[in-house]
Amino acid sequence: MFERLFPSAGRSKLIDAAFSDVSTMLRQSARMLELAMGALLDGRPLEVDLDELDDVVDEGERMVRRSVLEHLSFNPQQDLVASLVLVSMVQDAERVGDFARGIAELVPLARSERTGPFADELRVAAEKIRPLFGLCEAAFVEDDPEKARRVLQTYLEVKGELLDYTRRVAESGLGADMAVVYSGAARSLRRVGAHLSNIASSVVQPYDRIRHGDEEM
Amino acid sequence: MTDPPGRCYHLAVPSEDGSPTAGATPPRSATPDIAPEVTLPARHVAELEARGGSGPLAAALRVAAVLALLYAFFLGLDLMGLSFKLFGEGMAEDLMTRTANPFVGLLVGILATSLVQSSSTTTSMTVALVAAGAISLEGAIPIIMGANIGTSVTNTLVSLGHVTRREEFRRAFAGATLHDLFNLMTVVVLFPIELATGYLARTASAFERVLEGAGGTELLNPLKAIVRPVAEGFAALTGGSGWLTLLAGVGLLFLALKLLVDLLKALLTSRAESILHRTLFRSALAAIGAGAAMTVMVQSSSITTSVMVPLVGAGVVTLEQLFPLTLGANLGTTVTAMLAALATGNPTAISVALAHLLFNLTGTVLFYPLPPIRKIPLALARWLGAVAATRRWLAAVYVALVFFGLPLALLFLAGGV
Numbered sequence: 001m002f003e004r005l006f007p008s009a010g011r012s013k014l015i016d017a018a019f020s021d022v023s024t025m026l027r028q029s030a031r032m033l034e035l036a037m038g039a040l041l042d043g044r045p046l047e048v049d050l051d052e053l054d055d056v057v058d059e060g061e062r063m064v065r066r067s068v069l070e071h072l073s074f075n076p077q078q079d080l081v082a083s084l085v086l087v088s089m090v091q092d093a094e095r096v097g098d099f100a101r102g103i104a105e106l107v108p109l110a111r112s113e114r115t116g117p118f119a120d121e122l123r124v125a126a127e128k129i130r131p132l133f134g135l136c137e138a139a140f141v142e143d144d145p146e147k148a149r150r151v152l153q154t155y156l157e158v159k160g161e162l163l164d165y166t167r168r169v170a171e172s173g174l175g176a177d178m179a180v181v182y183s184g185a186a187r188s189l190r191r192v193g194a195h196l197s198n199i200a201s202s203v204v205q206p207y208d209r210i211r212h213g214d215e216e217m
Numbered sequence: 218m219t220d221p222p223g224r225c226y227h228l229a230v231p232s233e234d235g236s237p238t239a240g241a242t243p244p245r246s247a248t249p250d251i252a253p254e255v256t257l258p259a260r261h262v263a264e265l266e267a268r269g270g271s272g273p274l275a276a277a278l279r280v281a282a283v284l285a286l287l288y289a290f291f292l293g294l295d296l297m298g299l300s301f302k303l304f305g306e307g308m309a310e311d312l313m314t315r316t317a318n319p320f321v322g323l324l325v326g327i328l329a330t331s332l333v334q335s336s337s338t339t340t341s342m343t344v345a346l347v348a349a350g351a352i353s354l355e356g357a358i359p360i361i362m363g364a365n366i367g368t369s370v371t372n373t374l375v376s377l378g379h380v381t382r383r384e385e386f387r388r389a390f391a392g393a394t395l396h397d398l399f400n401l402m403t404v405v406v407l408f409p410i411e412l413a414t415g416y417l418a419r420t421a422s423a424f425e426r427v428l429e430g431a432g433g434t435e436l437l438n439p440l441k442a443i444v445r446p447v448a449e450g451f452a453a454l455t456g457g458s459g460w461l462t463l464l465a466g467v468g469l470l471f472l473a474l475k476l477l478v479d480l481l482k483a484l485l486t487s488r489a490e491s492i493l494h495r496t497l498f499r500s501a502l503a504a505i506g507a508g509a510a511m512t513v514m515v516q517s518s519s520i521t522t523s524v525m526v527p528l529v530g531a532g533v534v535t536l537e538q539l540f541p542l543t544l545g546a547n548l549g550t551t552v553t554a555m556l557a558a559l560a561t562g563n564p565t566a567i568s569v570a571l572a573h574l575l576f577n578l579t580g581t582v583l584f585y586p587l588p589p590i591r592k593i594p595l596a597l598a599r600w601l602g603a604v605a606a607t608r609r610w611l612a613a614v615y616v617a618l619v620f621f622g623l624p625l626a627l628l629f630l631a632g633g634v
Contacts, residue, residue, distance in 0.1 A: 014490045066533050070494055073524040075486045 014071040015079045018064045018086050023137050025060040025093040026199075028053055030133035032100035033192060037126045039107050040185055041114045050101045057097035064090040085202045088210060089140065092195040099188040099195075106188075110181045118174070118182050121165055125186070128158050129193050136196040139203050151200035155193040162190040279484055286477040291440055291560045293470030294345045295448040298561060300463035301349035303452060308459065309351040316356040319412060323404070324628040326363020331620040334519060336368035337553035338474050340573055342467065344554050347569050348561035354418050357569045358411060361554075362404045362576060363624075365547065369396040370620040371519035375526045377613065383606050385530045390612055391602025392529030395536055396522050396543045397619065398594040398601075403580030417579075421572035425564055434567050437559040444560075474553075478517045485514045493524075493542075497534065501541040501585075508545020518550035536595050544585060547577040 032053050038044040068083045114122075132151050139147035169183045198211045205212060301309050316322050330339045343360045346352045352360070376393035379386040411417050428434050455461040489511045496507035512521045522543055528534040551574040558570035585591055605612040 012490060013487050014494055017494075067494065069528060069531055069533055071490055073527045074490050074493075078486070 011082065012071045012075065012079050014067045015082055015086070018067040018071075018090075019082075019141050021060045021064045021067070022086065022090060022093050022199075023141055025057050025064075025090070025097070026133050026137045026196075028057050028060070029093065029096040029100055029192075030130070032057075032097055033103070033126075033133075034130070036100050036104035036107075037123075037185075040103055040110070040181070041119055041123055041126075043114070046104060050104050054097050054101050057094055061090050061094040081207055084207065085210070089199045089202050092198045096192050096195045099191045103185050103188045106181045106184045109177055109184075111177045112175070114178075114181075118165075118169060118172070118178075121161075122182060122185055122189070125158055125162055125165070125189055128154060129189055129196075132193060132196045136200050139200050143203060145204045148200040148203035152197050152204070155197040155200075158193050159190055162186045162193075282480055283477070283484075286473050286480060288444070289469055289473035290341075290477060290557075291437075291444050292447055293466045293468070293473055294341065294348075294557050294560055295441075295444045296451065296462050296466030296469060297342065297345040298349040298466075299448050299452055300459045300466055301346075301351050303457055303459035303462055305459075309349065312346070312351040313353060313356065316352050316360070318631060319356070319359040319408070320631050321628065322356055322359030323363040323408065324624045324631065326360035326365075327367040327620065327624040328363075328628065329360075330364040330367025331370045331624070333471065334368070334371045335474065335478075336364040336518060336550055337478075337516060338471055339364040339367070340551075340554035340570075341470060341474065341557040344557040344561065344566045344569055345466070345470070348558070348563035348566040354422070354565050354568050354572070355415070358417050358572050358576075359408065361569065361573045362408060362411075365400045365576065366397070366404060367620060368519055368550070369393070369400055369522070370616065372396055372522040372526050373616055373620075375523045376530070377616070379527070379530045380609050380612065383609075385532075386609065386612075387602045387606035388532055389526050389530030389602075390605045391536060391598045392534075392539050393522075393526055394601045394615075395540060395594055395598040396546075398597050399540075399543060399580065399584060400547070402584060402594060403576070406583060407576060407579060417572040417575055418568070421568040421575055424571045424575075425568040428567065428571075429564060434559065434562060434564065437556070438562050440560050441562065474516070478515060478520065481515045482517075482520060489514055497538060497542065504538065504541035505545035505548070505581075508542035508547075509549035510545075512546045512549025513552050516553055518546040521546040521549070536598060540591070540595065541585065544577075544581045548574070548581070551577060 032050055035044075035046055035048065035050065035053075039046050064086055068086050071079065072083055132154055135147050135154075136151050138144060139151060166183050166186050169179055169186070172179070174182070201212065202210045316325070326339060326343075330336050333339065340361055343352065343357050343364075347354065347357050373390075373393040373396075376386070376389040379389040407417070425434070451465060452458075452462045455465075492507050492510055496503040508521055512518045515521065525534060525539055525542060529536070529539055551570065554570040554573050555567075558566040561567075583590070584594060601615070605615070
């Protein structure tokens with residue numbers, strides 16, 4: 001009764017903290033992707049251990065789950081949907097880090113320099129994916145449908161381009177090593193975009209249709 | 218390329234002496250650094266604050282509501298005390314005789330608390346009856362002990378909500394019965410000691426005299442000036458009926474306490490969540506403090522221990538982490554009886570409240586500091602959880618027997634019914 005008479009001044013602090021944790025996970029994953037792509041395409045040595053950075057992302061997932069459970073134990077009525085969304089989306093945030101790490105694991109497989117049109121196209125795709133991290137974070141934390149739709153739209157475009165790219169790599173005369181590297185990286189970039197798109201979809205979609213495309217697009 | 222400015226999370230956070238504290242709550246990352254197109258959600262925070270009732274009027278209403286319910290609580294106490302004056306000495310003597318048997322008092326405490334699911338209600342009523350001269354200090358202490366046992370029925374019932382998932386239920390039931398077992402074991406030890414030596418009664422009375430000497434027992438005396446006229450006015454309206462006044466007092470006390478707990482929970486949940494989140498995984502002392510603080514804030518140990526059941530069931534909190542929080546909740550719940558006692562200003566009533574605190578403190582000191590002794594309730598709780606997980610109907614039997622069936626049967630045998 002009193003929850004209705006005296007509504008709380010804002011969101012639960014634990015839920016706020018959980019959103020902040022998801023932000024941090026996304027930023028960490030963005031950094032991991034930047035480092036991994038730099039190593040893959042530009043040959044830059046990895047000066048940090050991506051496994052350690054991934055540990056931070058995994059810890060973030062654990063913290064989000066714990067915070068949400070603690071909050072729902074106290075007050076299951078307040079921020080219920082936000083809590084469920086967080087638990088659902090934190091998996092996507094965690095997977096982004098895994099795919100970024102996966103790109104770094106392709107580097108030792110490449111026996112040639114990463115130059116030429118296929119490498120350039122991958123760079124362009126990575127440059128399109130990169131700003132999606134910030135947009136997705138802003139959309140999710142600020143509950144901004146416009147930014148969310150931009151993420152969804154951009155992902156749809158990049159997804160089509162990367163699928164076509166993978167087909168052309170398969171049809172090219174590239175050596176097995178470089179074909180695996182380029183197609184693997186393209187797939188990982190596509191999956192990163194997909195998970196960011198999933199997170200953005202939670203802003204514009206009804207709860208039961210999260211991870212599906214925006215119904216208005 | 219440099220490392221990110223500080224890791225966002227730490228797997229081991231240094232404690233105050235610099236040694237790592239595994240599993241401690243890690244600090245949060247500060248500000249964004251990687252995605253320059255992101256703006257911090259300051260606007261979002263401001264919108265959230267504007268959306269909810271955070272203005273001065275809303276705050277004033279909240280305070281007024283708490284004060285009104287506190288007033289109703291104290292009025293209920295006073296009405297109960299007044300009713301015995303209206304009854305005359307006969308009723309008080311009769312009740313004193315009935316509660317002279319400590320076993321009866323213990324069982325009444327268990328049953329009454331299990332039924333209303335609030336130790337604060339039972340202890341507050343006991344304080345009121347002591348202040349009215351209807352129960353002696355020696356008669357009240359077993360009731361208080363029984364209230365401690367009875368209050369753990371709530372979290373045990375909450376654990377039954379996990380019954381559909383075996384491993385979750387095993388953990389949840391163990392977590393709930395840890396509270397039961399600690400309270401039962403404390404009574405098993407202190408009840409005979411109390412009968413033989415009057416340890417709690419004597420020590421509490423001594424503390425009361427010290428408190429009285431320091432003027433501490435008169436803190437809430439000004440309350441009487443605003444409560445007593447209303448109580449007497451009501452008694453006059455009933456035509457001096459002791460029964461009507463008693464019923465009104467009991468009803469008002471019960472309702473006021475129930476609503477107060479609901480209101481405080483609604484108002485302070487966020488703060489309580491934060492306290493729990495920050496302190497639970499740090500140290501035993503922090504957890505005891507958190508349990509006590511949360512219970513004082515919401516005026517209910519049942520709420521504090523019940524919210525932990527899903528966390529224990531999910532495996533996020535271990536029994537070892539839960540134990541000190543439970544002890545803290547036991548300590549925190551003594552505040553209500555103390556408030557009630559100070560409101561009466563009656564030295565014996567204040568001694569009862571002090572005895573309640575002393576009972577829980579003694580139990581904590583007996584069962585927590587030494588690891589071999591601490592392991593006893595933990596091991597028993599785990600065993601109970603394992604048994605209940607394999608034969609889940611036993612859990613319902615446990616609740617029915619421990620909190621209702623056995624106390625009622627024994628009460629009948631002891632001639633208390």
